[in-house]
Amino acid sequence: MTEAFRQYIASRRLIEADHRTLVAVSGGIDSMTLLDLMRREFAGRIGVAHCNFGLRGAESDGDEQLVGEYCREYGIPFHVERFDTEAEAQKRGESIQMAARRLRYGWFETLCDRYGYDRIAIAHQADDSTETFFINLLRGTGLRGLTGIGDRRGRIVRPLLFARRDEITAYAAAAGVPYREDASNATVKYLRNRLRHDILPRLESASGGRFARTMEENLCRLQETLRFVDLQIDRLRTRAMREEHTIDLSQLDAACRSFELYELLKPYGFAAETVEDMAALLDEREGRGTVSGKRFDAVEWSGVVDRNRIVLVPRVVEPFRDEWLAEDDPRIEWLSISDLPDSLAASPNVAYLTADALKFPLRLRRWREGDWFIPLGMAGQKKVSDFLIDAKVSVPDKAGQGVLVSGETIVWLVGRRIDDRYKVRQDAERVIRIVL
Secondary structure (H helix, E strand, O other), rough: OHHHHHHHHHHOOOOOOOOOOOEEOOOOOOHHHHHHHHHHOOOOEEEEEEEEEOOOOOHHHHHHHHHHHHHHHHHHOEEEEEOEEEEEEHOOOOHHHHHHHHHHHHHHHHHHHHHHEEEEEEOOHHHEEEEEHHHHHOOOOOOHHHOOOOEEOOOOOOOOOOOOHHHHHHHHHHHOOOOOOOHHOOOOOOOOHHHHHHHHHHHHHHOOOOOOHHHHHHHHHHHHHHHHHHHHHHHHHHHHOOOOEEEHHHOOOOHHHHHHHHHHHHHHOOOOHHHHHHHHHHHHOOOOOOEEEEEEEEOEEEEEEEEOOEEEOOOOOOOOOOOHHHHHHHEEEEEHHHHHOOOOOOOOOEEEEEEEOOOOOOOOOOOOOOEEEOOOOOOOOHHHHHHHHHHOOOHHHHHHOOEEEOOHHHHHHHHEEEEEOOOOOOOOOOEEEOOO
């Protein structure tokens, strides 16, 4: 294991000889094994970061104590931070998992800047990568989502991706690595755990014990394919966007125009559905002359079709029209709690609302002086005018600000914040996803 660890880091050039590395350690078997290997290989050039998210009471404190004791025993710098994760998730309207991820990675970057760490080592391993592949496959994804977990992104490196869970367990036992077991890892409440404890073991058995290694090979091939695709897109961008913010459509291949357009427009924030509509228009008019004047909008940019090119311009927000939205409006999708993604953090034009108390039809209108709502994460009401001032919204954007109203109650300051009374709760019977 130690030699394989050393060779994997060297072959992927994850950590150089002069690097200082911050090791993210939760106290579980994977991260404690990573810490033990890093201590042996890079003694004197590592520090440890431990996040206490306060989600499991005394168990969370026990994790912190274990990691701290290990660091003190071996003289390793120990950084610890406690987060009020539930409050942060409520404030942002996102899942606990998403809030914890955002908090820890933001803190890791801060530690690197403050203490001069060159790398952040994360303890993802081969089975985690396979699980990520299937999670994305089941939820719907493109090629990028089918490549598992990469071994490097910016400062972040994953030196354990070569090892499977059983290999890590064997090393920890042989080396006497202390660790704590998170009880939530055993529950099948989460999709990842259902894959880990039920579905993937069946596939391993059905394949005669070859499934895990075959998946590693598959993921390697998919990652190589993605690197090739990214290289070709970079070359296409150089050819097709010689003029800034303009796409020369003659440089696109009609056979894969939708895919190429999406890759070129993704940095501008265009949704996949919008790009598909754009490509469909171009396909429909193929050979029937040019198309001009049609506009497609993202949150901050508009793409205007001008004969054989698409011109991208900063979007000018227009005032909302006063209109009514019935229950069967195509912009509204009805969901159950089980249908929801792990994170409800979405683009600004998307909102998830508990529908139990909504009164249809909903009304979409421009905000008015005197309007108020209870912003998500706050206990008291706030005037819309004060909210926009505090958010430093420009005068033109203020003029175009819309609100979604149920009866006489504002449920969403569109694009900015939902009303706390309509946030999604676990006991909600009905939920809507609305796109404006």
